[in-house]
Amino acid sequence: MLVTMKKLLDDAKKNNYAVVAPNAWNEDTIRMSIVAAEQEKAPLILALYPVMANIEDFAQIACKFAEDSKVPVAVHLDHGSQFEEAVRAIRSGYSSIMVDRSQLPYDENVKEVKEIVKIAHSVGVTVEAELGHVGQGKDYTKTRDCGLTNVEEALRFVEETQVDCLAVAIGTSHGVYCGEPKIDFNLLKVLNENIKVPLVLHGSSGTGDENISKCVEYGINKINLFTDLDLAASDMFIEYIKNKSSIRIVEACNILYNGYKEKLIHNIKLVKSNNRV
Numbered sequence: 001m002l003v004t005m006k007k008l009l010d011d012a013k014k015n016n017y018a019v020v021a022p023n024a025w026n027e028d029t030i031r032m033s034i035v036a037a038e039q040e041k042a043p044l045i046l047a048l049y050p051v052m053a054n055i056e057d058f059a060q061i062a063c064k065f066a067e068d069s070k071v072p073v074a075v076h077l078d079h080g081s082q083f084e085e086a087v088r089a090i091r092s093g094y095s096s097i098m099v100d101r102s103q104l105p106y107d108e109n110v111k112e113v114k115e116i117v118k119i120a121h122s123v124g125v126t127v128e129a130e131l132g133h134v135g136q137g138k139d140y141t142k143t144r145d146c147g148l149t150n151v152e153e154a155l156r157f158v159e160e161t162q163v164d165c166l167a168v169a170i171g172t173s174h175g176v177y178c179g180e181p182k183i184d185f186n187l188l189k190v191l192n193e194n195i196k197v198p199l200v201l202h203g204s205s206g207t208g209d210e211n212i213s214k215c216v217e218y219g220i221n222k223i224n225l226f227t228d229l230d231l232a233a234s235d236m237f238i239e240y241i242k243n244k245s246s247i248r249i250v251e252a253c254n255i256l257y258n259g260y261k262e263k264l265i266h267n268i269k270l271v272k273s274n275n276r277v
């Protein structure tokens, strides 16, 4: 069934686990994510990063699959960066949107997020925003410490914007890390003690199973995933084509999407969202 992300994350916060939010972009990645979630009896957030597919086209397929699924599924716009994207997502049926203004100064971030929260909440759509900034893995050694979330600001931000969940910067990074991931668990602990809405982790890929588990234990309720799924698919494919002189296209796609699915199942178990439905 199609549900709001707030419903999923509030339960995750209450029971101390996290919900996986894989980036999906077409019918196959949507289907594989739902197969994985149903197999593990886990809630799911299907997240579209808007450069990967058209917002409306994705909604048509994702909402249909979500409605037909045996587990609760939220359809989410990941990293919406413009006002128009948020409105298009709401209009086309997403049950949740991220309004990412984390690169703007605090006051502008609040102003823009607040405006969209008012619109989204009036039609029951969940809103995620980001405070502090999770950067790119290639710049990790230079940027790791610059964007960490400030606790007082985060408290004020949630109060002023009325967001439903908050993405925090605690030392993770998008894509492949250049250098060793260094997570500030103490900061996460303090954020979790003070912030009343569920906390979101971006840049989970490459962070390592042990760190992810600990993040969930310390209060993260949503884990965004893409690069690890992508790499797992690629590894499985490379292994499969070893010593083969040809491969059929359908077979090739099945191998890749299976790699994506297997890694997603691994993460569902890692963040303890299996057997929650």
Ligand SMILES: [Zn+2]
Pocket (backbone or CB within 6 Å): 079, 134, 174, 202, 203, 224
């Ligand atoms: Zn992200």
